[in-house]
Amino acid sequence: MDTTAYLNAVVEQTSTLADWVDGGDATTPVPTCPKWTLADLVDHVGATQRMVAMIVGQRMTEPSSAFAGYVPAPSDSTQWRAWLNGCAAEARQAFESVADDTPVWDPSGDAAGVPFWSRRLFGEACVHRADAAATLGTRYELAPELAVGAIEDWLDTMTSRGYWENRPDFATAMRGDGQTLHFHATDASGEWLARREPDRVALERTHGKADVAVRGSAAELLLVVSRRRPLGSATTLEVHGDRALLDHWIEHMDWVTDA
Template structure:
């Protein structure tokens, strides 16, 4: 079971609502056809529709108890995309709020089959797409709380790098270990032919990695999700090992 100790569960739930409001404000202020550089092929309206669809996918999953094959992916005829986004988020928040985060439910990660998984996943989905729209609008990314960023680092490494890659049948081309260090926390990653693993570790264990990636929590969070350039963090050790970690994350999170 995933350890819920980097962020309070109520903060995750709160973040979904806050980020949805911020996303709506940004999208309302820019042309809907504006391209989103961090989501190639997407316009602002495409991203709004996507997020509204994801909210509905997750709510349907929670209600049915299994991954749905069909859900509402687009606004109804005549419905404004921003209204589609807002109603999807509100319905999802109502469902998530009605259940304790530790209550069992179907998810796609064996380590965490609880409502807390979906609180976490949707908080980060919402935050990252808010950042995407800020980039599209030509703005700097707004603030990301340190607790949310640290939790996002943990999710990116343990869920997406450590689990998702294996389900896709993807792995590295060379044996390499990279430590990711931010705030007071460290993670150890290992990649190579046929394997990708990530876990939270001690400082002593992190010291034994071939390469080190360091930076403020929000910067590391955005780096792991490809929202900043591969060189946008501090690092020591073989760059090949660091670039492999970054490239594998691009495959797992696309």
């Protein structure tokens, strides 16, 4: 997927989420983010899109102004649909004004801010729509190709140099001496091999023998690796090898620390 495809998907995913939550009970707990209510979820999705729109649209190389520009979601939940759709449209418009190589702040450490943020907003929309589905008792469906893209975002973000350097607790937990994990989507083209090393987690997009492997539909794999569905409840996934190694990995895949 390219930047345009990511942002088009952000608009589509956000529109579905907005339809679900509009007029909802703001105090409803979000089971997949135990410290959040439905209002917190809506606020997070829209505010993040607006923050990224500022970073990209204003070509920020230092993000403090974007964080300072936070605007909360409407307190009236009947206004949520329009607000969320407006946030997504604002984000897409911001990306239309830049090229992939336009310099903007990139927290991953790879100096590729525009592609990073387009993919990050896409991954956010996919995962948080799953949060909304769990909250409202709605069936969550995601096309396999989109689910692969969201897995790619999750794994790339969690194994980035920037994340390792800024989350010492994660780095401590993930340091290893070559332990390997293989993730395999069976209904779309997507395979990843992660290797825990002393100073990083190395991620390759390849098939390979690993200490533990998990395979199944891309959507179910996304829900498990993003901690939106317990591994024990994902009955269609197959796990081969060191289950404890996979459990340890999932336990530490929590970049939103209060979720």
